[in-house]
Amino acid sequence: MIGQIHWKTPGVIITGVFLIMLVKNSYDTPNQDAGLSLRQIYSQSSDSWPAPWVDSGVNWQELADIPVQPSADAGLIALGEQLFFDPLLSESGQIACASCHEPELAFTDARKVSFGHDRQAGRRNAPSILLSGHFQAQFWDGRAASLEAQVLMPVQDPVEMAFTLPALQQRLQTHATYPAVFAQVSGETTISLEVVSQALSAYIRSLRWRSTAFDRFMQGDSQALDNVAIQGLHLFRTKARCMNCHHGALMSDQQYHNLGLTYYGRRYEDLGRYHVTGQVADVGAFRTPTLRGVSQTGPWMHNGLFPSLEGILQMYNAGMPRPQPATSQQQDPLFPETSHLLQPLGLSEIELQALKHFLDQL
DSSP states (O other), X not given: OGGGOOBSSTTOHHHHHHHHHHHHXXXXXTOHHHHHHHHHHHTSOGGGSBOOOOOTTXXXXXXXXXXXXXXXXXXXXXXXXXXXXXXXXXXXXXXXXXXXXXXXXXXXXXXXXXXXXXXXXXXXXXXXXXXXXXXXXXXXXXXXXXXXXXXXXXXXXXXTTOOOHHXXXXXXXXXXXXXXXXXXXXXXXXXXXXXXXXXXHHHHHHOOOOOOHHHHHHTTOTTSSOHHHHHHHHHHHTTTOGGGTSOTTTTOXXXXXXXXXXXXXSTTOOOBTHHHHOOGGGTTEEXXXXXXXXXXXXXXXXXXXXXXXXXXXXXXXXXXXXXXXXXXXXXXXXOOOOOTTOOOOOOOHHHHHHHHHHXXXX
């Protein structure tokens, strides 16, 4: 264990080894002494934290506070908010963006998969949009290159809002009040889809992240996390190997990985990123979600099949599924391969509890 800890700041190796040895035998019980020893490490600037346990070639970034995005024009944001909650954006006039992204549910819908037009069930879980403006590509498979491109795609999806963009433009143009609102924002008498996209994106970017215990900890309040959460933070960065994919301010590498949940050739099959790129390496790969607010955004994973974080942590602890091809699939070039970044972790039940407690502070 000590051999895998490497400090980023010279001159503290002896202290670091001493502290890690002090808590090495304390992981079996999330006690105050173990947390206190780790607190001495993590109360320092993050520049002085031990480097995480990540695989060679992983371009990780240290955990950080969420940056504040520049604010857009207030009128554009207000228009975007009005559109976001307006079911007129759907063909039936019954489904709004907020139908799948409810503010009271951390802008999710708390369903495995969302219901859309004519109560059709989608095949993917609706993630929170609270930090969407910080991500590059959008959707679980990254098929939208920007938030502006993403916001109009559900409008056109036959399973979701089942509308067409020309019909939406016509409906807004003949609406009793929208033309005047758009004219005030854009200065144009004709409503453009570009302004619709800009307004929705501006509203989503304006959604401010609430302050959590972890935020306060990262902002310098060393007492914001209790000792068990500190143990969970240390496990997150080391033995649990979470930083291979969940790092930086977003706790996401914004990359695509196969977690062994493709259900290839079975019910729930979803080839993920492959449908976007056509690359065999992307079969079953999905974007790493942010872990910010993760305890509030269940059910989890791209298909919403996991109702508890405890169950997910147990699966990660086991190294996640590694499906093997049946005889008929031996020569199938698309048979998915679970990411090499996933390995059995050997975490004890007490360590898993500490890790879960840390996630609850995000």
